[in-house]
Amino acid sequence: MRYGVYLHIPFCRKKCAYCDFPSQVGTKAAMADYTAALCREIRARGPEIAAYGPGATAYIGxxxxxxxxxxxxxxxxxxxxAVLPFSPEAEVTVEVNPGTVDLETLTALHTLGVTRLSVGAQSFEDRLLARIGRIHTAQAIRDTVRWARAAGFTDVSLDLMYGLPGQTIEDVRRSVETAIDLAPTHISVYGLTVEEGTPFAAEEAAGTLRLPAEEDTEAMYDYLTRILPRYGFARYEIANFARPGFMSRHNLSYWTDVPYAGFGAAAHSYWDGRRMVNEPDIAAYIDAVQSGRFPAREEEPATRKNQMEEFCFLALRTARGLSRAKFAAKFGCSLDSVYHATLQDLRAKGLLEEAADSVRLTERGMKFGNVAFRAFLLDGER
Ligand code: SF4
Structure with a gap:
């Protein structure tokens, strides 16, 4: 059975001003305790998962x-x-932030079998990096990519952000050009969203967060989604672009109904059609594992209606789109019998198009993804 594994490392050197991910600044002792607990969880749960055969992908994020x-x-x-053998062609990704690695660290990761690095670049403008609370400079990103190559990595992804306070379309252009010069295999682009509880949310409430005008942010999005394919990066998901053969197989598994097992605080699993989430609090997670308790709780079992909606949302994020055959195989009824009116309406609005046995979002549909996804919400049970 094809499956992926996710390991969550909930520590950062410093919290970025926009971030609401489950992470915190950790002491050396907390990191050591966490590592011990994580390894114990892998040893406890891993054999059951390994019984399904070698893993196809692993992602340490x-x-x-x-x-x-x-x-x-x-x-x-x-x-x-040791616990979960991977197939020889497995994709093993580690998220790397500039300013936290050197050549020695990256060489060690390569030697340990890591095949892919996902580098949190975000921008190549030092003033913007400082403004959003990143710990690194543009030069640190260049150094990270140079060291990655020297360490033997051929598959390197860069994350870029747009819609940042004080960012201009010219900043985005310069960052894309610098990113392309570094010859990554994959680029992810994320628009800034102001999340509750973050320093940016406090600034927004105080009226001091100066975000670009909506039309400027839209121009940044249009520029990114137009220019990256011209540089040879095909858009294979709403926010992800890759050179041929370098799509993130692990991330694709989230959108294509492939099971995955998550380890560590706040890690999610999708296994046997059930969704589980591990205890998010680091101390409580360590405590649970140390006392031999399984730190996962099952999320509210999804109703058939919710499963259909989620299946559609996830598949529609991808350029391949939503397969009629896969929908029918999973739910025992045709996509058109459930969504006939929705498909017709979205096609008429230019948000959806037919492709062989599937339907997929058009460029416009990807831009207004929320409108399209909302249309896939169902009334009543199925
Ligand atoms: S955005 Fe910043 S704080 Fe959040 S996980 Fe990434 S490095 Fe850590």
Whole structure:
């Protein structure tokens, strides 16, 4: 059975001003305790998962996995490999933030079997990096990519952000050009959203957060989604662009109904059609694992209606779109019997198009994804 594994590392050197991900600044002792608990969880739950055969993908994300000392990160990767063997062609990604790695760390990760790095660049403008609370400069991003190559990595992804306070379309252009010069295999683009409880939310409430005008943010989005394919990065998901053969197989599994097992605080799992989430509080997670308690709780079982909606939302994020055959195989009824009017309406609005046996969002549909996704919400049970 094809499946993926996710490991969550909930530590960062410093919290960014926009971030509401489950992560915090950690002490060395907390990181060591967390690593011990995570390895214990992998050893406890891993064999049951390994019984399904070798894993196809692993993703170590956060937080900032490289906020951990390499000795701890190595222990986690070695435990993972010992308990859960991966196929020889498995994709093993580690999220890396500039300013937390050097050539030695990246060489160690490569030696440990990591095949792909996802680098949190966000922008190549130092004033914007400082404004959003990143710990690094543009030069640190360049150094990270240079060291990654020297360490032997050929698959390197860069994250870029748009809609940042004080950002102009010219800033976005310069960042894209600098990113392209670094020859990544994959680029993800994210628009800033102001999340509750973050420093940016407090600034917004105080009236001091100066975001670009809506039409400028839209121009940044239009520019990014137009220019990246011209540079040879095909858009394979709403926010993701890749050179041929370099789509993130792990992330694709989230959108295409492939099971995955998550380990660590706040990690999600999707296994046997059930969704589970681990205890999010780091201390409570460590406590639970240390006392031999399984730190996951099952999320409210999804109704058939919710499963249909979610299946559609996720598949529609991808350029391949929503397969009629897969929908029918999963739910025992045709897509058109459930969504006939929705499909017709979205096609008429230019948000959806037919492609072989599937329907997919048009460029316009991807831009106004929320409108399209809302239309897939169903009334009543199925
Ligand atoms: S490095 Fe990433 S996870 Fe950590 S605070 Fe910044 S955005 Fe959040």
């Amino acid at each position: 956060g937080g900032t996995p490289t906020a951990l000392p390499i000795s701890l990160l190595s222990r986690i990767l070695l435990t993972l490999k």
